C-alpha cells in the first residue's frame with residue numbers, strides 16, 4: 001500500500017508547453033497510489049472524526065449581520081475606510097437577502113474598480129464637490145463600483161449603499177449567477193474592458209467577507225439557508241469552491257509513511273464524477289506516461305507503474321492549481337478550456353500508479369506545479385467551505 005515511495009525514486013520530467021510564463025522547461029510530476037485499503041477500513045468505522053471545532057481559527061457559524069459602525073477586522077491590504085466600504089457592501093447584500101456568493105462578487109468587483117475607495121472623478125466637477133476618497137478619471141465613472149451616469153445621479157453613485165444596491169439589483173438578474181465564475185458574473189454587471197481582472201480578487205474578497213460576517217464565504221445557499229461546509233456534489237460555496245468528489249480522505253498529505261505524497265487520496269467508486277474544485281483554466285489534460293514511458297491510461301494501473309494516469313491540472317484565480325489523478329477514461333476537458341466550479345471534468349478510476357479506484361487530489365500555490373508548490377488540500381479546502389471529509 002505504501003508503494004508510492006518506489007515511484008519517488010524515479011522521478012520523471014513531464015514536458016509542458018502550456019504556461020510558459022509561469023514555468024519553463026520540464027516539470028516534475030509526483031504521483032500516488034493506494035491508500036484505498038486504509039480508506040475502506042477506516043470507512044467501516046464511520047466518519048465521526050469529522051469535527052470542524054478541532055480546527056482552530058476556521059470559523060463558520062451562523063452568518064452574522066455586519067456592523068458597519070463598530071470595530072472592524074484589519075487587513076494589511078486595505079485601510080479602515082476601505083474595509084468599512086466592504087462592510088457596507090456586505091450589509092446591503094444581507095439586507096436585500098442576496099446569497100453570500102453575491103457579497104463576495106460585489107466586494108471583489110469594488111476591489112477591482114476602486115480598490116474599495118469611494119472615488120470622485122476629476123472630469124466630473126460635481127463629484128469633486130461631494131465627499132469622496134480619492135479621484136479617478138475613467139470616463140464619467142464614480143464611486144465604489146465606478147458606475148456611469150445610467151446607474152444614477154452623481155450624488156447617488158457616490159453613496160456606497162446606493163451603489164452597492166444597484167450592483168446587486170443587476171447581479172441577481174444574471175441567470176445562474178451563483179454558479180458562474182466570478183469574472184463572468186461580475187462582468188455581466190459591470191461591462192468592463194478588463195475581462196479577467198475580477199477573479200484575481202476572489203480570494204481576498206472571500207477572506208474579507210468571512211472576517212466581517214462570521215464565515216459567510218464558507219457557506220452554501222441550500223433552500224434559502226446558508227449552510228457551512230456543505231460544498232460538495234456540485235454545491236458551490238460562496239468562496240467559489242466545491243469538493244471535487246464527495247467522500248473521505250484516506251491516505252493523507254505527506255504523512256510519516258508517505259512523506260512525498262503531495263496530495264490526498266479520496267476513495268470513491270469507479271466512475272464517480274470528478275468536479276472542478278473552482279473556476280479556472282485547464283493547464284493539462286492528458287495521460288501521464290508510466291515507468292516505461294508508455295501511455296496506456298485506459299487500463300487500470302498498479303502500484304509501481306508510476307504516473308498519474310489520466311489526469312487534469314486546473315489553474316484558478318490567485319495562482320492556485322488543483323490536480324486530479326487516476327481518472328478512468330480520458331478527461332472531459334481539454335487544455336486551455338475554461339471550466340466553472342463544479343463542472344464535471346472526468347471520472348474516478350485507477351489508471352497509473354494506483355492500487356484501486358480513488359481520486360488523488362493535489363493543491364498547489366503560486367502557480368507552482370512542482371512538489372514545492374503543493375500544500376495540504378485538507379485545510380485549504382476547509383478554509384473555502386468545501387471540506388474534504390476525514391475518513392480516518
Ligand SMILES: [Zn+2]
Nearest residue numbers: 032033265360
Ligand atoms: Zn495519492
